[in-house]
Amino acid sequence: MYMFLFALVLVHPSGFANPSLEPNVSVQYRSQYQNHHAMHASYVRRHRRSIGHAYSHAGNSAGRGGKLFGKNMSRGKPLKAGKEFGRGMGGFGKGVGIGTGRTGRKTGKTVTRAVTP
Numbered sequence: 349m350y351m352f353l354f355a356l357v358l359v360h361p362s363g364f365a366n367p368s369l370e371p372n373v374s375v376q377y378r379s380q381y382q383n384h385h386a387m388h389a390s391y392v393r394r395h396r397r398s399i400g401h402a403y404s405h406a407g408n409s410a411g412r413g414g415k416l417f418g419k420n421m422s423r424g425k426p427l428k429a430g431k432e433f434g435r436g437m438g439g440f441g442k443g444v445g446i447g448t449g450r451t452g453r454k455t456g457k458t459v460t461r462a463v464t465p
Contacts, residue, residue, distance in 0.1 A: 399450045406443025409436050 413436010420429035 399447050399454070402443050402447035402450060404443075406440045406447065409439025409443060412436050413439070 413433045416432035416436070417429045420426070420432060
């Protein structure tokens with residue numbers, strides 16, 4: 349029995365080898381078209397997200413932080429609860445700051461266009 353398996357391995361060694369070790373035709377194809385996403389404009393995000401998206405992300409982040417705070421406190425993990433709450437409040441501050449910045453920029457541009465003769 350062992351001689352049969354040994355002979356089978358000698359005759360056809362790639363039968364038991366890892367398929368990734370065999371030469372692959374698609375490797376050449378993949379290397380040729382590796383960066384094709386970067387070449388097409390449809391894959392590039394052209395527009396920023398809206399002001400409302402920034403503010404809603406802030407609220408979602410605060411809610412997520414509060415939820416994880418409560419879960420971890422109920423499980424007796426106050427340090428982890430504080431960490432998660434702080435992360436949520438950090439995301440809240442970031443979202444409000446980005447939304448406020450976009451609001452100020454939009455207002456400034458509107459006023460400038462209205463005042464410019």
